[in-house]
Amino acid sequence: MNTRVSAMLKITIPLLAAAFWIQGANARQATISDEPLSDRRVAYTMHVKLDPDSKTVSGTQRLTWRNPDSVPVDELQFHLYLNAFKNENSTFMKESGGQHRGFSAGVQDSWGGVDIMRMQIAADPVADVSPTLPPETGLDLLDRIRFIHPDDDNELDQTVMAVSLPYSVQPGESITLDFDFESRLPEIFSRTGWKTGESGNPFFMVAQWFPKIAVYEIPGQRYVPEDAQKGRWNAHQFHENSEFYADFGTYDVTISVPESYVLGATGLLESEEITDGIRTVRYIADDVHDFAWTASPDFLVYTDQWEHVALRLLIQPAHQAQAQRHFDAAKVALEYYAEWVGEYPYTTLTLVDGIGGANGMEYPTLITCGTIYRLPKWIRALEIVTIHEFGHQYFYGLLASNEFEEAWLDEGVNSYIETRLVDAEYGPGSVIDFAGFQLTDTDAQRIAYTKNSPSRGALFTNSWEYPFGDYNKASYVKPATVLHTLERYLGWETMREFLKTYYDTWRFRHPTTRDLQDVAEAVSEQDLDWFFDQYVYGTATFDYKIYSLSTRRIDTVDEDDASAMYESHVTIERTGDGVFPQILRATFRDGSEEIRQWSGEETWIEMVFRSDEPLVEAFIDPENRILLDTNRLNNRRILQVDADSSLARTAQLRLISFIQQLLVVFSGIF
Amino acid sequence: MSFSRSPRNSYGLFRQGISTATRRPRLVGLLYGVNLVAGFMVTIPIYLALNSATATTGFSSELATQFDITLWADVMEDALPTLAGLFSQRFWIFPVVFLWKAIASIGIISTLYSRGLQSFWQGVGEYSGRAIVLALAFLVPVAALGVGIAISVFILSAIWPGEVGEFWIFVVFIPVSLVIGLSVLDLMHDYARMELVIGTNTVGKSMLSGVLWPLRHFNSIGLYAGWFVIALILLAIPTMIDVRTGGLWGVFILQQLFLFARAGVTVAWFGSEIDLYDTALTAELPAIARVEAEPGFAEENQL
Numbered sequence: 001m002n003t004r005v006s007a008m009l010k011i012t013i014p015l016l017a018a019a020f021w022i023q024g025a026n027a028r029q030a031t032i033s034d035e036p037l038s039d040r041r042v043a044y045t046m047h048v049k050l051d052p053d054s055k056t057v058s059g060t061q062r063l064t065w066r067n068p069d070s071v072p073v074d075e076l077q078f079h080l081y082l083n084a085f086k087n088e089n090s091t092f093m094k095e096s097g098g099q100h101r102g103f104s105a106g107v108q109d110s111w112g113g114v115d116i117m118r119m120q121i122a123a124d125p126v127a128d129v130s131p132t133l134p135p136e137t138g139l140d141l142l143d144r145i146r147f148i149h150p151d152d153d154n155e156l157d158q159t160v161m162a163v164s165l166p167y168s169v170q171p172g173e174s175i176t177l178d179f180d181f182e183s184r185l186p187e188i189f190s191r192t193g194w195k196t197g198e199s200g201n202p203f204f205m206v207a208q209w210f211p212k213i214a215v216y217e218i219p220g221q222r223y224v225p226e227d228a229q230k231g232r233w234n235a236h237q238f239h240e241n242s243e244f245y246a247d248f249g250t251y252d253v254t255i256s257v258p259e260s261y262v263l264g265a266t267g268l269l270e271s272e273e274i275t276d277g278i279r280t281v282r283y284i285a286d287d288v289h290d291f292a293w294t295a296s297p298d299f300l301v302y303t304d305q306w307e308h309v310a311l312r313l314l315i316q317p318a319h320q321a322q323a324q325r326h327f328d329a330a331k332v333a334l335e336y337y338a339e340w341v342g343e344y345p346y347t348t349l350t351l352v353d354g355i356g357g358a359n360g361m362e363y364p365t366l367i368t369c370g371t372i373y374r375l376p377k378w379i380r381a382l383e384i385v386t387i388h389e390f391g392h393q394y395f396y397g398l399l400a401s402n403e404f405e406e407a408w409l410d411e412g413v414n415s416y417i418e419t420r421l422v423d424a425e426y427g428p429g430s431v432i433d434f435a436g437f438q439l440t441d442t443d444a445q446r447i448a449y450t451k452n453s454p455s456r457g458a459l460f461t462n463s464w465e466y467p468f469g470d471y472n473k474a475s476y477v478k479p480a481t482v483l484h485t486l487e488r489y490l491g492w493e494t495m496r497e498f499l500k501t502y503y504d505t506w507r508f509r510h511p512t513t514r515d516l517q518d519v520a521e522a523v524s525e526q527d528l529d530w531f532f533d534q535y536v537y538g539t540a541t542f543d544y545k546i547y548s549l550s551t552r553r554i555d556t557v558d559e560d561d562a563s564a565m566y567e568s569h570v571t572i573e574r575t576g577d578g579v580f581p582q583i584l585r586a587t588f589r590d591g592s593e594e595i596r597q598w599s600g601e602e603t604w605i606e607m608v609f610r611s612d613e614p615l616v617e618a619f620i621d622p623e624n625r626i627l628l629d630t631n632r633l634n635n636r637r638i639l640q641v642d643a644d645s646s647l648a649r650t651a652q653l654r655l656i657s658f659i660q661q662l663l664v665v666f667s668g669i670f
Numbered sequence: 671m672s673f674s675r676s677p678r679n680s681y682g683l684f685r686q687g688i689s690t691a692t693r694r695p696r697l698v699g700l701l702y703g704v705n706l707v708a709g710f711m712v713t714i715p716i717y718l719a720l721n722s723a724t725a726t727t728g729f730s731s732e733l734a735t736q737f738d739i740t741l742w743a744d745v746m747e748d749a750l751p752t753l754a755g756l757f758s759q760r761f762w763i764f765p766v767v768f769l770w771k772a773i774a775s776i777g778i779i780s781t782l783y784s785r786g787l788q789s790f791w792q793g794v795g796e797y798s799g800r801a802i803v804l805a806l807a808f809l810v811p812v813a814a815l816g817v818g819i820a821i822s823v824f825i826l827s828a829i830w831p832g833e834v835g836e837f838w839i840f841v842v843f844i845p846v847s848l849v850i851g852l853s854v855l856d857l858m859h860d861y862a863r864m865e866l867v868i869g870t871n872t873v874g875k876s877m878l879s880g881v882l883w884p885l886r887h888f889n890s891i892g893l894y895a896g897w898f899v900i901a902l903i904l905l906a907i908p909t910m911i912d913v914r915t916g917g918l919w920g921v922f923i924l925q926q927l928f929l930f931a932r933a934g935v936t937v938a939w940f941g942s943e944i945d946l947y948d949t950a951l952t953a954e955l956p957a958i959a960r961v962e963a964e965p966g967f968a969e970e971n972q973l
Contacts (some may be wrong), residue, residue, distance in 0.1 A: 198832040318834050373837045439739055447743040617728050633744035636728035644730040647745075648721035650918055651734075652713045657925040660709040661905050664932060666764065667771035668856060668901075 030268040030286040030365075031345045032308055037287040038508035041066050042213055042249030049256040050295060052202055055194050058182040061210055062122060064174050069218045069231045072168030076175075077148070077233040078161040079246075081208035084238035085112035085186035085193070089156035091149070092190075095240035095464070100190035100357060112186030112193060116211060119145065119163070122176040141165075141177070151237045151464060159238040161211070183209045188357045195355040197298045198318055205358035205368065207292040208244070215247050215402075215510070222402065222512050236404040239464035241471035243396075243403035243410070246289040248508050254282045257295045264314045264350045265293035266364045287345070287508065288364035289400055294352050306331045308347055315353040318373045322382060326351050326369060329386035336421045340496055341394050342503040349393075351386065360385050362392030378434045380426060384441065388418045398507045406513055407471070408459040408536075412479020413516075417499070419445055419480050420487075442484060442627070448477040450630040455541045455576075460513050481627045482535045485580075488625035489531070490524050498523040513537075530579070535628065540578035544600065544620050545634035547573040551614040568615030573604045576630065585622040588613035616642060683893050683942045690782060690941025691934045697778065697790060702933035704770060706926070712763055715756030719749040734918075772805035773798045775860070778940045779867045783948075793867065800866055803873050808859050811881075815851040819844060857884055857894045860940070864947045887950050890943070897939040904932040 031037055048059030067073045084092035098104060120139040144165075147158045169175045185204065186193040192207040214235035219228040236242065257263055259277045267285025274280070285291060299314040304327045313326050330351055334344055350366040353359075359370025367389035371382040391414040395401070401409035419441040422430045429438030457470030459479050466474060487495040502511070502519045517532050534540035551568035570586065582600040587593050590613045598605055609615055619636040621629065629635065638644065691698060723745050724730045733741055746753075773794050780793020788796075826839050862880025865871045871879065884891050908925035 198834060318832075373833045374841075436737070438737060443739050447740055450740075451743050451747065619728065631744050631747070633724070633727055633729060633741060633748065638726055638728040640726055643725040644728075645717075645721050645725055646734040647724045647730040648717045649734075651720050652717040653918055653922045655713045655716055656706070656709040657908050657922065657929065659712045660705050660929050661908065663705060663708055663763075663767050664905060664929075667767050668852075 028268065028347070030284055030347060032343070032347060033345060037345055038248035039068070040249045040287065041068055041216075041247045044210075044249065044251045044253070044291065046210065046251075046253045046291075048210075048253070050204065050206070050258075050261075052204075052258060052261075055185045055202075055204075056182055057185065057206055057209060059180075061179040061181060062176060063179070063211075063213060064176040065169075065213055066174040067169040067171055068216060070171050071230045072170050073216065073231075074165050074168040075233070076163045076165065076177075077214040077235040078163070079208075079212045079214055079235060079238070079244075080114045080159055080161055081212070081238045081244075082112045082114045082183055082185075082192070083158040085110070085190075086158060087111060087156075089154070090159065091152055091154045091157040091237045091464075092159070092240055094154065096190070098189070100240065104189055110187045110189070112184045113158075114209070114211060115182045115184075116142070116145070116179055117182065118142065118178065118180035119211075120178055121166075122178045148235075149237055150235060151239070151462075154237070157237050160214070160235045162233075179211055181211055185209070188355065190357050191361050192358070195358065197296060197316065197355060199298050201297045203294070203296040203298065203355045203358070205292070205294050205352075205354050205361075207358075207361070207363060208238075208290075209292075212246060212290075215245055217510075222510060223514075234402065236464075239404075241407075241466060241475075242463040243407065244290065245400070245402040245404055245510075248287055248289050248400070251285040251288065251291040252282070253284075253291055253293075254280060255293060255295075256280045258297075260297040261295045262297065262299035262301055262314060263293060263295045264299075264312060264352055264366065266291045266350075266366045267346075268348050285364060288397070290364050292363035292366055294354065294358075294366075294368075302327070304331075306334050309334060309344060310348050311351065312348070313351045313353070315351075316355070319353050319371050322371055322375060325371075325377075325382050326353070326386055329383040330390055332383075332425050333387040333390035333421065336425070337391060337394060337417070340417065340421075341499050342398075342507070344393060345398070346393070349390070360389060362389045362396055364397050365393070367392070376434075378429075379432055380422070380430060383426070384418065384422055384431065387421060388414060391418050391421075394503065399503065400508070400510050401512065402510065403463065405462055406460065407463040407475040408479040409511065409513060409516060411475040412459060413483065415445060415476045415480035416483035416487075419484070442480070445477040445480045446484070446627050449473055449481045450628075452477075454478075454630050455539055458539050459536045479536075484627045485535075485625070486520070486528075486531065488623075488627070490520075490526075494524050534578050541576040541630055542578035542580055542626060542628040543576040543630045543634070544572055544574050544580075544582060545631070546618045546620065546637035547571040547604065549615065549618050549637045549639060551616075551639065553614075554610075565612050566610070566614045568609040568611070570607045570609070570615070570618040571604060572598070572607070572618075572620060574600060574602070578628065580626055580628070582620050583622065585619045586615055587617040587619070589616050615639075680889070680892055680896065683946055684896060684938075686945045687897070687938035687940075687942030690944075691938035694782070694937050697781065698930065698934045698937050700790065701774065701936055702930045704774075705929065705933065708763055708767060712757075712760050715753060715760065719752040719756065720745065722752065723749040768805065769802060772801045775863050775940070776801040776867050778937060779863055779944060782937075782941055782944050783864075783868050797867055800873050800876075801863065804862055804866060804877060805859070807873060807877050808855060808862070811855055811858075812852070815848075815855065819847050819851070822847070853894065853898060854884065857890065860894075860943050861890065861947060864944060868944075868947065869951075887946070890946055890950075893942055893946055897935065897942065901932060901935050901939070904928055904935060 043064040045062045046059060048057050050057050065076065084090045087093070119141045121141065123139055141163050144163050146162050148160050148162045149155060149157045150160060165175070185206065188195045188205060192205055192209065194202050194204045197203045214233050216231055217224045217234050218231035220226040221231070224231055234245065251267060253265065255263060255265065256278050259274050259279045261279060263279070263281055265283040266288060267283045270282040270284045272279065272281045283293070294314065298317060300317055300320055302313040302315065302323045304311040311327060311330055313323055315323055315326065330349060338344060346365045348365050352366060352368045354368040354370060359368045361368045367386070369382065369386045369389060375382055392410065395414040396403065396410040399409070403410050422441040428440060430440045431444050432439040452473050453468070453470070456468060457466055457474035457478065459474055459482065461474060463471055463475065490498070498520050501523050502516060505519060506515055513536060517528060521528050548569070548571045551566055553565060554567045570584065572582070572584065579600050582598045584596045584598065584607065585593055586596065586609055588611055592613065594609065596607055617636065617638045621635055624632070724733065729741055732738070733745070776797040777790040777794040780788050780797060781790045823839055823844060826843065827835065830839065858880045861883035862876045865876035865879040866873065869876065869879070908928045911921055911924055
């Protein structure tokens with residue numbers, strides 16, 4: 001190589017690299033947009049420190065909230081979710097009995113909570129905050145705090161806090177509040193807290209951990225009437241069966257942890273430094289409605305990239321061999337959601353392999369997945385939970401419906417897309433594929449609804465108001481089945497257009513069930529009241545059966561139809577209260593078929609066929625379009641004389657050998 | 671039969687067992703037949719319940735050839751009460767199988783050792799009572815094994831908490847311990863039965879001798895393990911046969927052939943063990959006693 005060229009390259013390459021690095025560094029941002037994507041009604045700046053010994057997070061928080069109403073607001077409301085774990089008197093503990101999704105409250109130090117040591121209106125003259133604050137107004141708000149319980153009469157619940165302001169925040173203006181707070185983390189059994197890992201080191205999932213302002217809904221927003229004189233706070237206590245609801249904004253969070261800890265958080269890592277054994281990291285997140293983070297000395301870190309999204313996996317050492325499965329599932333989810341719903345607007349996605357009750361949870365740009373040691377590949381639990389939690393980046397994260405009041409809009413719509421995606425990607429046996437046993441996600445969710453008291457639990461129900469433990473059914477599996485049925489009714493292309501339009505129209509805007517229906521009706525150009533009233537707002541169950549089937553040779557030949565020699569009767573009965581347009585396929589002895597349609601409204605109908613061949617089979621919904629059907633077996637019937645013992649004979653012959661082997665093994669024991 | 675008195679190697683013992691089984695087709699057929707009848711008895715309720723639920727639905731053929739969990743959920747919803755009722759009426763099969771194993775074993779030992787001079791049923795008639803008591807007595811070490819494994823699991827869980835430990839304890843340690851433990855007890859039980867029938871000992875002495883047998887004759891463990899593997903393969907193959915191979919009846923017949931072979935293995939297994947037992951016993955006799963002793967199983971077969 002020429003020495004002069006070489007010398008030039010030695011100078012220019014580092015310069016170019018530096019230039020690219022600077023450009024790249026400047027280009028790094030939390031979303032793909034230079035402009036705000038949301039209304040950004042809130043802005044949080046926090047400096048907090050984790051004390052692993054006392055299991056506490058303490059620090060300061062500056063919150064700026066903008067009044068979106070057209071009238072002044074003189075009260076603020078906050079969620080203090082961690083107070084659900086404060087004692088056994090909280091609504092959450094009373095409802096759950098210290099049990100949540102199979103995990104139990106810890107016995108060592110299971111209690112948590114948030115203590116606010118200082119809360120006052122910021123009056124920093126330099127900052128452009130609280131501009132309308134009268135000069136004589138007191139700044140301290142601690143004495144103005146009171147706990148409210150909008151959902152029940154539990155006066156001991158402290159998960160919702162109201163603060164009356166000494167002045168009114170004018171329309172469009174902001175108020176800035178400063179907090180000193182300490183969050184005591186409970187031993188994890190429900191989403192948040194700490195747990196000791198395999199190595200004996202602690203794992204922290206720090207979620208729902210800071211004083212978080214509730215959503216102020218203005219007239220016309222969600223269910224506040226358009227003509228209401230003013231808006232209202234929408235805050236609910238933390239329940240066993242409820243998740244979250246908050247406004248979009250920005251987060252700038254600086255976290256200090258011991259140097260040995262690996263940390264992951266919502267948003268983009270802005271800076272990281274280590275001083276005197278303390279690791280201090282700063283994360284920024286834009287256009288999100290929550291901020292969660294995790295820390296543990298045990299995490300192994302893997303990174304990957306999907307288009308504009310930097311993927312980061314924090315995984316337990318025991319699960320190291322499954323790192324690639326996490327990334328593969330996340331990329332599949334990113335791909336399909338982008339294609340079916342819309343673009344993922346954030347530049348980061350952190351996958352956390354947590355411990356126990358922390359897993360299977362969603363936070364903006366951060367999800368907890370969860371697996372077990374040596375999970376076989378034929379069980380796709382890891383993939384499904386990763387895909388499901390990623391889907392919540394849309395249905396929870398971006399669309400941000402009120403999970404207290406309409407959980408199905410997040411969990412249910414997401415479950416529908418999850419099942420569709422998982423089945424499309426992994427095919428038959430998408431959930432379990434072992435030794436000829438194949439279980440698809442859609443079928444699993446379908447039978448979890450149809451075989452579990454299907455007449456109980458409307459989708460549109462406050463999440464804490466499901467009796468008999470119907471929350472999971474009504475929020476996850478039933479809505480997935482409802483939407484699969486809607487898809488088959490409207491067609492996939494229309495359904496996809498509906499999903500895209502719903503996303504484009506309502507992202508960052510807290511849509512309701514009514515909004516979703518409006519989009520579905522606009523896209524499909526159909527009135528869908530009949531469908532939503534029955535299966536979303538109501539508890540209609542769907543089942544039609546072939547009640548009877550008969551055929552006989554007729555003596556007199558119809559004058560108009562000389563070939564008619566057989567008259568066949570099919571009686572269809574609607575055994576459920578749900579109505580759905582029906583298609584009946586009649587098959588005759590020579591294999592010919594006749595299709596008839598029926599509105600399905602009557603409780604029963606008799607159809608008469610005249611043909612030169614006897615009718616041998618009647619089949620309603622032969623294309624299996626109506627997944628809400630609680631019993632498909634009775635959709636089809638053949639003549640008694642054609643009774644077919646194939647299944648019984650096959651099952652018996654196959655089982656005989658199995659039973660024989662079982663008996664050989666059993667007798668071998670003795 | 672051609673039993674030899676000389677110390678045998680493993681190959682010789684296996685060959686002896688196979689030779690025994692091939693010369694006793696009726697005995698093999700009896701074991702297979704009882705097993706088949708028991709299988710039918712258990713599966714008749716399945717046939718009745720499924721036929722009632724599906725015969726006129728039109729889904730019968732479809733379900734027979736492809737798995738559809740949503741339809742199966744409907745079928746089970748319809749058939750489960752019937753199945754549950756009928757199955758509960760079939761629980762007697764398990765104690766019957768237990769008793770059959772106890773008496774069939776001593777019948778086999780009796781007829782094989784006597785070279786057919788004593789029939790299977792004569793052996794059953796003569797030794798059944800004591801064989802059943804012996805089998806019941808062996809439930810004690812089976813229970814002890816269960817308790818021992820439970821204690822081990824408790825200790826291991828304390829030493830090795832967490833999911834990695836749980837995996838190795840519950841997925842590996844417990845099944846392996848159960849298989850090894852039950853196999854060792856089955857091995858002891860086999861020789862205890864021989865002590866009962868051939869050695870004409872009391873139940874207590876037979877059991878003690880059977881328990882000590884593998885400790886005194888290590889080659890019995892190798893012999894047992896060899897037949898265990900063969901038996902395992904013969905049981906595993908029918909399970910793995912693709913149901914689409916040869917159609918329903920073809921697969922059924924193929925599976926039954928393997929199960930017939932498995933019954934043959936039972937006879938052959940005992941044949942080998944009897945050969946080993948007799949050879950070892952003869953070798954242990956004092957020289958003078960051996961001279962004075964009546965011709966044994968192996969010795970007789972050399973004549």
